[in-house]
Amino acid sequence: MEIHKYVNKIKDFILDTIFPTKCIGCNIKNQILCNDCIRKISLNEREIEGGISAVFNYQDPIIKKAIWELKYHHKRYIGEKLGQLLYEYLIEDISDIKMSVPGRSIYVVPTPISIGKTKTRGYNQALVLSKSFCDSCENKVFEIQNKIVIKKLDTIPQAKITNRKKRLENVRGVFEIKNKEIVKGRTIIVIDDVTTTGGTMLEIMKVLKKAGAKKVYGFAVAH
Numbered sequence: 001m002e003i004h005k006y007v008n009k010i011k012d013f014i015l016d017t018i019f020p021t022k023c024i025g026c027n028i029k030n031q032i033l034c035n036d037c038i039r040k041i042s043l044n045e046r047e048i049e050g051g052i053s054a055v056f057n058y059q060d061p062i063i064k065k066a067i068w069e070l071k072y073h074h075k076r077y078i079g080e081k082l083g084q085l086l087y088e089y090l091i092e093d094i095s096d097i098k099m100s101v102p103g104r105s106i107y108v109v110p111t112p113i114s115i116g117k118t119k120t121r122g123y124n125q126a127l128v129l130s131k132s133f134c135d136s137c138e139n140k141v142f143e144i145q146n147k148i149v150i151k152k153l154d155t156i157p158q159a160k161i162t163n164r165k166k167r168l169e170n171v172r173g174v175f176e177i178k179n180k181e182i183v184k185g186r187t188i189i190v191i192d193d194v195t196t197t198g199g200t201m202l203e204i205m206k207v208l209k210k211a212g213a214k215k216v217y218g219f220a221v222a223h
């Protein structure tokens with residue numbers, strides 16, 4: 001596992017040196033995603049379903065490309081930018097959540113991926129997003145909890161299933177809570193890159209609630 005990580009790191013470094021960063025949307029130099037392009041990305045209606053908010057419309061070519069590069073071309077820095085945007089665009093919702101639990105840290109749970117995928121990709125993109133999301137908050141009320149939700153089983157990728165009911169069935173029972181004690185009474189935000197029908201997120205939210213979480217929200221970059 002460690003070797004994979006280093007190989008990917010070296011690859012990232014070499015590629016970044018040969019090809020300096022260019023904006024995903026317009027190729028302007030030294031920008032990951034420039035402000036002009038960010039403003040052009042189409043937004044979603046705020047809430048998708050059952051406490052899930054997804055900022056950008058996944059059909060938008062810029063956001064689609066950004067997520068593709070993050071997941072399949074080892075461009076972790078794109079995830080850092082997207083995590084920051086997730087925070088900025090949901091700032092109102094975040095303020096409300098913060099006010100509901102004054103003085104208490106809010107847990108951030110990245111949607112887990114299988115061990116196999118983590119190995120080949122070198123990282124979990126949801127963890128990259130989550131870290132940058134938490135770092136965007138000045139008063140540090142967020143605490144990453146990367147180990148409490150475990151993906152027990154490998155599943156067929158949700159994107160490959162067109163039927164909504166089958167998608168929900170596909171993820172049922174797949175996630176497990178590692179440490180129920182620390183979940184009890186907490187307010188939690190689950191983070192992912194894309195939510196299609198919300199199936200994966202809803203399932204994680206469900207198991208967290210079952211383990212005793214007080215309130216669980218889902219934040220995704222795109223839908």
Ligand SMILES: [Zn+2]
Binds near residue numbers: 023025033035037038
């Ligand atoms: Zn641009």
